[in-house]
Amino acid sequence: MAIAVALALVLIVIGSVAFHLLSPWWLTPIASNWRYIDDTIVLTFWITGAGFIIVILFMAFCLFRFRHKEGRQAAYEPENRGVEIWLAMVTAMGVVALLAPGLLVWSQFITVPKDAAEVEVVGQQWQWSFRLPGRDGKLGVSDTKFVDSDNPLGLNPDDPNGRDDVVIVGADLHLPLGKPVKVLLRSIDVVHDFYVPEFRAKMDSVPGLVSYFWFIPTRAGTFESLCAAFCGVGHPQMRANVVVESEDGFQEWLRKQHTFAQSSPQTTKAAARR
Amino acid sequence: MVDLGSVEAIPPAETADVELYHPKSWLTKYVFCQDAKVIAIQYSVTALAIGFVALVLSWLMRLQLAFPGSFAFITPSSYYQFITMHGMIMVIYLLTALFLGGFGNYLIPLMLGARDMVFPYVNMLSYWIYLLAVLVLIATFFTPGGPTGAGWTLYPPQAILEGTPGQDWGIILMLISLILFIIGFTMGGLNYVVTVLQGRTRGMTLMRMPLTIWGIFTAAIMALLAFPALLVGAIMMLFDRLLGTSFFMPAIVQAGEHLKYGGGSPILFQHLFWFFGHPEVYIVALPAFGIVSDLISTHARKNIFGYRMMVWAILAIAILSFVVWGHHMYISGMNPPFGFFFATSTLIIAVPTAIKVYNWVLTLWRGDIHFTVPMLFALGFIVTFVNGGITGLFLGNVIVDVPLSATMFVVAHFHMVMGVAPILVVFGAIYHWYPKITGRMMNETLGRIHFWITFLGAYAIFFPMHYLGFMGAPRRYYEMGETAFMPASAMTLNIFITIAALIVGAVQLAFAFNLIWSLFKGREAGGNPWRATTLEWQTPQTPPGHGNWGKELPVVYRWAYDYSAPGADGGFLPQNQPPAAPASRAAA
Numbered sequence: 001m002a003i004a005v006a007l008a009l010v011l012i013v014i015g016s017v018a019f020h021l022l023s024p025w026w027l028t029p030i031a032s033n034w035r036y037i038d039d040t041i042v043l044t045f046w047i048t049g050a051g052f053i054i055v056i057l058f059m060a061f062c063l064f065r066f067r068h069k070e071g072r073q074a075a076y077e078p079e080n081r082g083v084e085i086w087l088a089m090v091t092a093m094g095v096v097a098l099l100a101p102g103l104l105v106w107s108q109f110i111t112v113p114k115d116a117a118e119v120e121v122v123g124q125q126w127q128w129s130f131r132l133p134g135r136d137g138k139l140g141v142s143d144t145k146f147v148d149s150d151n152p153l154g155l156n157p158d159d160p161n162g163r164d165d166v167v168i169v170g171a172d173l174h175l176p177l178g179k180p181v182k183v184l185l186r187s188i189d190v191v192h193d194f195y196v197p198e199f200r201a202k203m204d205s206v207p208g209l210v211s212y213f214w215f216i217p218t219r220a221g222t223f224e225s226l227c228a229a230f231c232g233v234g235h236p237q238m239r240a241n242v243v244v245e246s247e248d249g250f251q252e253w254l255r256k257q258h259t260f261a262q263s264s265p266q267t268t269k270a271a272a273r274r
Numbered sequence: 275m276v277d278l279g280s281v282e283a284i285p286p287a288e289t290a291d292v293e294l295y296h297p298k299s300w301l302t303k304y305v306f307c308q309d310a311k312v313i314a315i316q317y318s319v320t321a322l323a324i325g326f327v328a329l330v331l332s333w334l335m336r337l338q339l340a341f342p343g344s345f346a347f348i349t350p351s352s353y354y355q356f357i358t359m360h361g362m363i364m365v366i367y368l369l370t371a372l373f374l375g376g377f378g379n380y381l382i383p384l385m386l387g388a389r390d391m392v393f394p395y396v397n398m399l400s401y402w403i404y405l406l407a408v409l410v411l412i413a414t415f416f417t418p419g420g421p422t423g424a425g426w427t428l429y430p431p432q433a434i435l436e437g438t439p440g441q442d443w444g445i446i447l448m449l450i451s452l453i454l455f456i457i458g459f460t461m462g463g464l465n466y467v468v469t470v471l472q473g474r475t476r477g478m479t480l481m482r483m484p485l486t487i488w489g490i491f492t493a494a495i496m497a498l499l500a501f502p503a504l505l506v507g508a509i510m511m512l513f514d515r516l517l518g519t520s521f522f523m524p525a526i527v528q529a530g531e532h533l534k535y536g537g538g539s540p541i542l543f544q545h546l547f548w549f550f551g552h553p554e555v556y557i558v559a560l561p562a563f564g565i566v567s568d569l570i571s572t573h574a575r576k577n578i579f580g581y582r583m584m585v586w587a588i589l590a591i592a593i594l595s596f597v598v599w600g601h602h603m604y605i606s607g608m609n610p611p612f613g614f615f616f617a618t619s620t621l622i623i624a625v626p627t628a629i630k631v632y633n634w635v636l637t638l639w640r641g642d643i644h645f646t647v648p649m650l651f652a653l654g655f656i657v658t659f660v661n662g663g664i665t666g667l668f669l670g671n672v673i674v675d676v677p678l679s680a681t682m683f684v685v686a687h688f689h690m691v692m693g694v695a696p697i698l699v700v701f702g703a704i705y706h707w708y709p710k711i712t713g714r715m716m717n718e719t720l721g722r723i724h725f726w727i728t729f730l731g732a733y734a735i736f737f738p739m740h741y742l743g744f745m746g747a748p749r750r751y752y753e754m755g756e757t758a759f760m761p762a763s764a765m766t767l768n769i770f771i772t773i774a775a776l777i778v779g780a781v782q783l784a785f786a787f788n789l790i791w792s793l794f795k796g797r798e799a800g801g802n803p804w805r806a807t808t809l810e811w812q813t814p815q816t817p818p819g820h821g822n823w824g825k826e827l828p829v830v831y832r833w834a835y836d837y838s839a840p841g842a843d844g845g846f847l848p849q850n851q852p853p854a855a856p857a858s859r860a861a862a
Binding site: 036040047055059232237 | 541631674680745
């Protein structure tokens with residue numbers, strides 16, 4: 001039994017490492033500037049993987065070497081301060097090696113560049129809608145109380161900044177390649193989460209507040225966005241596409257989109273009469 | 275001035291034994307019983323039974339994931355009801371109840387040399403309220419609309435809105451059941467804490483307590499501090515649902531209709547939930563840590579390595595675990611700079627946790643390792659726990675959590691670390707203490723089959739699952755459907771995982787059979803089949819009688835780990851063995 005258990009542990013280590021090396025399932029090819037996130041994951045893999053292999057193999061060795069035999073007597077050693085402190089220090093160093101780069105990347109993640117273009121993503125059961133600022137470069141104020149069938153994203157019709165906002169409901173979002181984007185997230189019903197695996201970044205969209213994240217699309221193409229916060233029975237179907245393309249292509253697409261004034265004529269006209 | 279040198283040592287205060295309640299009828303002996311040992315068995319049987327329901331639910335969800343659309347009775351709604359109930363039952367109604375209500379009740383008085391808990395009547399009430407909570411939970415399966423399908427985290431607004439399965443009765447009864455559970459637990463928890471503090475026999479100092487008791491004791495204190503957060507969360511959500519308040523409900527438009535809510539905060543609930551939820555992980559883990567320490571020490575015939583460090587590590591983990599809850603909410607939309615704090619506090623916990631792992635492994639070093647069934651499960655726990663623990667270092671490090679959160683990586687991580695690992699300890703502990711509880715050994719061959727399939731099978735289920743998460747497969751999808759970035763091979767992996775899950779689930783029947791069969795046919799165990807040092811193995815009767823001990827309570831002279839100690843002649847010294855052991859000399 002001792003040999004079986006020790007062997008099983010060795011095989012678990014070998015199997016886990018082999019699975020890791022041979023697995024066809026791994027991070028999707030990255031399409032954003034967050035390569036540092038991938039690097040941090042790989043670093044974490046090295047450090048924790050080494051710990052896993054050492055601990056389990058050492059355990060397997062002990063199980064084999066100190067298996068019960070007639071006449072064996074265990075050693076009596078209640079504690080060994082030196083060993084305990086040394087191990088604690090090594091672990092603490094490993095933790096620092098993980099944490100320091102992690103926090104550094106996190107501080108980049110939450111520091112939005114000043115020149116980032118704002119894009120709003122609005123979640124509702126079960127579709128994504130988008131809004132881009134118009135020529136003025138500003139998103140108009142919004143509130144869930146303004147939501148109706150003519151004004152699905154709840155823009156404040158009295159805010160002039162919102163008139164030229166581009167409103168996209170039930171269609172794809174396009175983004176220009178290589179430009180930083182600040183994604184503002186809203187929800188008008190339950191918690192959703194805008195998630196494009198290739199961008200690595202994601203964030204919940206929570207009703208009642210505006211959350212955000214930022215990234216730079218670095219690869220042209222069409223990427224599928226999913227919802228990553230359980231939002232009801234339609235959760236797996238809540239999808240949209242994000243098309244990353246050159247600046248020219250993006251501008252051409254943008255020109256074809258409807259502004260708030262065009263897409264919500266009743267709301268905006270009524271506001272104009274007031 | 276008093277001359278201290280001349281003051282005589284004051285003998286410890288002795289209070290006369292309080293007479294226990296003696297059952298007068300069958301009903302008060304076996305049903306409405308105040309004996310902690312019977313209450314422990316009641317708790318354990320109830321928890322294992324409801325856990326079996328949760329196991330079947332996991333089969334159903336795995337069938338759906340591997341063969342989507344093949345089973346007419348698994349609809350999207352029922353799938354979400356299955357995952358919700360599976361999670362809630364496993365975490366709260368099985369693991370929490372079993373470790374504290376089950377093992378806590380059985381072991382605290384016996385291991386500390388007490389006749390019973392200090393409040394036996396309250397202890398009895400604790401179980402009956404727990405049973406009521408379980409019955410209310412089960413009732414949701416039979417109400418119109420069925421149980422809630424809000425996910426086990428019950429996040430508002432979704433949990434109480436139209437369109438969520440079980441919005442009618444399911445969520446209301448779920449919240450009521452949780453409130454009942456917490457009330458029942460509080461009665462038990464106060465009992466465990468006060469018994470440890472007040473009920474120890476002479477000589478049983480805190481630093482002589484077995485680590486099992488340290489784990490259960492600390493977990494009970496943590497639960498008393500953590501559950502109230504869930505309690506107020508549940509009550510406030512119940513108000514939102516029934517009275518139309520808006521604690522957690524902002525302005526919402528659903529299906530084109532403006533709901534009568536506004537001004538509340540969904541994130542507030544998440545804070546309350548995880549202020550409870552993270553300590554909850556350790557409420558389950560610390561008793562498991564304690565028990566596994568004792569199993570390894572006993573079956574390796576060696577003292578636990580670094581006992582004092584083990585105690586301090588338990589206490590450090592307990593305190594730290596109250597300041598890490600935000601790591602469940604890195605992408606919740608809470609203020610982003612919180613990430614710095616919670617990532618730091620979370621990764622610091624890795625240090626005392628790693629120390630525990632090292633000390634378990636170093637206990638094996640130069641031991642005399644007996645590969646008994648309890649030992650096999652304890653060893654399996656270490657592997658699973660190390661694996662699940664290091665993936666915690668991924669998720670705890672805030673930036674690494676961003677891509678991995680809400681994916682199958684998280685599912686794999688928490689099942690490994692707080693599903694499989696503690697359950698392996700539960701099994702090991704049952705094989706270990708069954709002889710004391712029933713007087714008979716469990717069948718060893720069946721036990722080994724149970725171990726190998728459960729341990730290797732669970733690893734086969736959850737290790738590959740991490741890689742689905744790396745790829746980006748989100749959790750809580752009842753089907754992936756057409757997803758551009760997922761290769762077809764991901765479905766093959768899903769089928770593999772499901773087959774492994776069906777096998778691991780099925781082998782639990784061998785365990786259930788063994789539990790019942792050994793009750794009648796198991797080998798006679800004798801009083802101390804594992805040659806263990808702790809007091810529960812030194813009782814005059816096996817199973818221990820009412821009041822646990824004979825006329826005199828045992829007196830403790832030593833710590834719980836005198837295995838292969840000098841003077842023990844290769845054997846062991848029970849905690850109640852007086853120094854200068856004449857008995858062992860006579861034996862030699």
